[in-house]
Amino acid sequence: MSRVLIRNVSVLVVPEEGECRVDEAQDIYVQDDRIVAITPTGAPGAHDATGAPDARGAQDTRGAQGARGAQDATGTPDARGAEGARGAQDVSRAPGARGAEGARGAQDASRAPGAPGALGASEPPGEVIDGGGLLAVPGLVNSHTHSPMVMMRGAAEDLAIEDWFNRRIWPMEVNLTAERVRVGARLACAEMLLGGVTTFVDHYFHADQIAAAAIESGIRADLAPTFFSSAGQDAIDAAFETTRDLSTRHPRITASLGPHATYTVTDEDLRRTAGRARADGRRIHLHASETEDQTRASLEKHGVTPIQVLEQTGVLEAGALIAHGCGIREEDLPILERYADRTTVASCPKVYLKLAMGEVTPIKGLRSVGVDVGIGTDGAAVHNTLDVWEAIRMVALTQKQREHDAEWMTLSDTLRFATRGSAAAAGLKDQIGVLEPGRQADIALVDLSAPHNQPIHDARAALVYSVRASDVVTVLVAGQVVVRDRQLTTMDLTEVLAEAKDLAHTLVDLSQGGAVQHYAP
Ligand SMILES: [Zn+2]
Numbered sequence: 001m002s003r004v005l006i007r008n009v010s011v012l013v014v015p016e017e018g019e020c021r022v023d024e025a026q027d028i029y030v031q032d033d034r035i036v037a038i039t040p041t042g043a044p045g046a047h048d049a050t051g052a053p054d055a056r057g058a059q060d061t062r063g064a065q066g067a068r069g070a071q072d073a074t075g076t077p078d079a080r081g082a083e084g085a086r087g088a089q090d091v092s093r094a095p096g097a098r099g100a101e102g103a104r105g106a107q108d109a110s111r112a113p114g115a116p117g118a119l120g121a122s123e124p125p126g127e128v129i130d131g132g133g134l135l136a137v138p139g140l141v142n143s144h145t146h147s148p149m150v151m152m153r154g155a156a157e158d159l160a161i162e163d164w165f166n167r168r169i170w171p172m173e174v175n176l177t178a179e180r181v182r183v184g185a186r187l188a189c190a191e192m193l194l195g196g197v198t199t200f201v202d203h204y205f206h207a208d209q210i211a212a213a214a215i216e217s218g219i220r221a222d223l224a225p226t227f228f229s230s231a232g233q234d235a236i237d238a239a240f241e242t243t244r245d246l247s248t249r250h251p252r253i254t255a256s257l258g259p260h261a262t263y264t265v266t267d268e269d270l271r272r273t274a275g276r277a278r279a280d281g282r283r284i285h286l287h288a289s290e291t292e293d294q295t296r297a298s299l300e301k302h303g304v305t306p307i308q309v310l311e312q313t314g315v316l317e318a319g320a321l322i323a324h325g326c327g328i329r330e331e332d333l334p335i336l337e338r339y340a341d342r343t344t345v346a347s348c349p350k351v352y353l354k355l356a357m358g359e360v361t362p363i364k365g366l367r368s369v370g371v372d373v374g375i376g377t378d379g380a381a382v383h384n385t386l387d388v389w390e391a392i393r394m395v396a397l398t399q400k401q402r403e404h405d406a407e408w409m410t411l412s413d414t415l416r417f418a419t420r421g422s423a424a425a426a427g428l429k430d431q432i433g434v435l436e437p438g439r440q441a442d443i444a445l446v447d448l449s450a451p452h453n454q455p456i457h458d459a460r461a462a463l464v465y466s467v468r469a470s471d472v473v474t475v476l477v478a479g480q481v482v483v484r485d486r487q488l489t490t491m492d493l494t495e496v497l498a499e500a501k502d503l504a505h506t507l508v509d510l511s512q513g514g515a516v517q518h519y520a521p
Pocket of ligand 1 (some may be wrong): 145146251262323378379
């Protein structure tokens with residue numbers, strides 16, 4: 001059993017409806033992979049009830065730096081070092097700190113009769129993280145990406161979508177090998193964790209290698225092995241088997257079926273995928289209605305929209321995560337409404353702007369029929385980063401612009417899509433996305449003390465419009481500290497960067513000729 005206490009931290013609260021808020025001076029108790037309690041700092045009884053880290057052997061990772069943990073008088077997470085009206089908790093004096101028997105009585109959980117998860121004598125010590133001056137947010141979710149494409153960052157610029165696929169990306173993907181994918185996925189996991197991303201929803205080739213990188217790094221992932229109909233039935237069967245295999249590998253790994261798109265996978269193969277999804281109880285993650293051009297082409301060639309294709313082939317019935325959906329039309333909404341309990345859409349607006357796709361995801365329409373929407377980056381071959389903060393900001397900006405309504409996509413709406421919406425897109429609606437007892441302990445601690453965030457009038461505005469990935473200090477996934485004081489605890493970043501640099505040129509080499517697919521929706 002492992003136990004972590006995050007002491008004296010501000011906590012972002014995201015209700016299902018209404019305004020998000022920040023609760024100050026909270027203690028977050030984590031046991032094994034879950035949050036077991038969130039209580040006002042120093043509230044009596046919390047230790048007894050939760051078996052949280054106690055005096056015996058608890059390690060404060062930062063040392064006792066009380067002053068750094070101050071809250072200012074307005075209660076917003078403030079510049080470190082300010083000794084505010086509320087007064088900083090000196091962790092050396094706090095209940096549960098190393099070697100100190102606090103005034104309120106640091107109960108040893110192993111001696112507290114009936115305490116759930118009482119600590120046995122042989123258990124390892126808990127860890128106390130000083131959260132003073134920091135804001136705890138639900139770990140971010142990258143709800144649609146192709147993580148190993150970080151290896152192609154900056155290698156396909158200033159191109160329209162046809163040329164981006166046909167002249168760069170699909171010819172480059174001829175070069176994919178298991179090793180190159182693994183190296184790219186390791187770099188991607190490092191980038192995401194350091195930026196507070198605790199879950200990514202991936203769609204790519206050699207997904208077993210991506211799983212290995214995710215398991216090693218400590219991040220959570222839902223992985224969909226990509227396939228095209230052009231690769232043949234054996235390749236599709238192999239992708240199905242990979243999905244099945246990945247779903248049993250690790251508690252942090254889930255798997256989905258990954259047909260590439262409605263325009264690269266035949267209706268017959270989509271039908272077969274839907275049948276497999278229903279039989280195995282899995283979701284289907286795919287690209288559909290990415291642009292209005294794709295919707296128009298589908299209507300001209302087949303007389304139906306891509307969303308109608310998804311319905312006719314049973315994909316919606318099985319349950320789908322639809323990437324982008326910028327070409328979803330009004331008449332598609334009643335169809336999606338019928339499957340709203342199992343349909344989610346991921347929006348990645350930086351990509352739509354960069355490829356000049358003309359439209360962004362119609363989030364307002366999708367929400368009006370009850371479809372959950374998450375936020376993602378898509379691959380770094382077009383997004384250039386896996387920075388979900390950047391994606392969140394882009395959603396707020398592009399949605400206001402799309403609706404010509406500055407009062408739509410408020411701070412609270414945006415944060416709700418980024419947390420609850422993206423958790424739904426990951427297929428983990430009841431597990432992650434909110435900081436509350438019973439949920440997985442996927443937590444990012446953000447330091448808002450840098451000049452670009454100060455002064456703080458509304459911490460929610462900082463999260464949506466000014467925070468940077470580099471403001472993330474500490475990250476937990478499933479209760480494990482995977483980033484501590486801006487350093488990965490699970491991987492050697494120097495090595496990760498060196499191996500990516502060594503191999504990157506082999507991926508973008510176009511001398512092989514050929515392509516894995518041709519874009520002609
Ligand atoms: Zn994509």
